[in-house]
Each structure stands twice: as C-alpha cells, then as structure tokens.
Amino acid sequence: MTWISIRVLITLLLLVSQDLPAQTLIANEQVEIKQLSKTTARSIFAMRVHEWPNGTPITVYVLQDQDPTHNQFCKSVLGMFPYQLRRIWDRQVFSGTGTAPIVVNSEQEMLDAVANTKGAIGYISKDDADTHKRIQIIKVDL
Template sequence: MTWISIRILITLLFLVSQDLPAQNVIANVQVETKQLSKTNARSIFAMRVHQWSDGTPIKVFVLQDQNPTHNEFCKSILGMFPYQLRRIWDRQVFSGTGAAPVVVNSEQEMLNAVASTEGAIGYISLDNADTHEGIQMIKVDL
C-alpha cells in the first residue's frame, strides 16, 4: 500500500468509528440523572433496575421489536441484539420475577409517553428531540 492509500484508509476508519447520533436516549424532564454508563442503560432497559437514584420508579418505554430504530438502539446503545433483550423480558414475565416495558407504536408516541410519565425513559432517532417539552436527553457513555 502506498502512503496515500494508508492515510485514506485511516481517515475512513476514523469517520466510521465516530458515534453517530442515530439514537437519543430520552427521559422525563423530572429525572435527575443526566448520564448513564452502557451497563446502567442495559440494566434499565432489561428491566433489572427499577428505581432512579432518588427513589423514583423507572417506567421504560420501547418501540416494537421490528422497528428499525429499536433494532439500531439495541445494537448501538445496549450492545445486544433485539432478540436477546426480548428473551430477558419474556423470561422475567413468564417466571413472575419482573415485567416487560411499555411498547409504543411510533417515535411521536414515545415522545408523548416519556414527557407525560414521571420517571420515564425511552429512545428515539429524531434530531429535534431536545426541543420537545417535558423531555431531556440522557448521555450514554459507550
């Protein structure tokens, strides 16, 4: 390889490795948490953590399993496949040890549900999510 080819390859790899703002984790504006680790985000969306640090119950909202935004969220933010998350929820529901999250049909419904529910968390792909009243962005350390 020539030096120019190597520089082009390195540049392309750098651009591809950048965090793309495809998904935004959102929460109700009253949630005090502003940042989550990937592990904490995974625990919350796997329905294993039930309260925020201030004791407020967490209400998890997700899109339908076949939704492309849900698929990308699971892979890029949680680091798992959607079917793995579904298995966790199903195991908890069928064993009686937990509950599944609330499933919404669209990103607009997600915005409305999170904005109107105390302690709510969800995700969307919209770029203008921070302009919606009643929600805030939650940074996830990847």
C-alpha cells in the same frame, strides 16, 4: 494481497462507513440523571433496575421489536441484539419475577409517553428531543 481481497476490504469499508441514524436516549424532565453508563442503560432496559437513585419508579418505553430504530438502539447503545433483550423480558414475565417494558407504536408516541410519565425513559432516532417540552436527553457513555 489479491484483487479479490482488496475488493472485499473496500466493500466492507463502504458498508461500515454508511451513516446510521443517531440514537438518542430520552427521559422525562423530572429525571435527575443526565448521564448513564452503558451497563446502567442496559440494566434499565433489561428491566433489572426499577428505580432512579432518588426512589422514583422507572417506566421504560420501547418501540416494537421489528422497528429499525429499536433494532439500532439495541445494537449501538445497549450493545446487544433485540432478540436477546426480548428473551430477558420474556423470561422475567413467564417466571413471574418481572415485567416487560411498555411498547409504543411510533417515535411521536414515545415522545408523548415519556413527556407525560414521571420517571420515564425511552429513545428516538432523531436528535430533536430537546425541542420537545418535558423531555431531556440522557448521554450514554459508550
């Protein structure tokens, strides 16, 4: 192995090992689900699943496309790039076959919206959702 290869390998390892903020999937306290598969979470945020198993409508909240938390959530939890999710929403809206999620401007606004909307789901970067009343954390099987 050459010195250049070793330096490149070390650099890559350092970049990969940096801590990223944890992404926490949150839902209104009335949502009966406590755990979702990655596929189900992706379907919900792609606006393909419209109801919880008990028939309650799902209201999806997301942060703005350029928000770092949104970017990281799409990549780490949903396993897709934000632009891919945006394309799905745009296609559904423009074809008249679906709607886009509700966009909020901050994580605090996300917490408030999810807490006050029956059947709501969203995400935040911090793991302090359990301190907020009317919010529960949903575990995603990655």
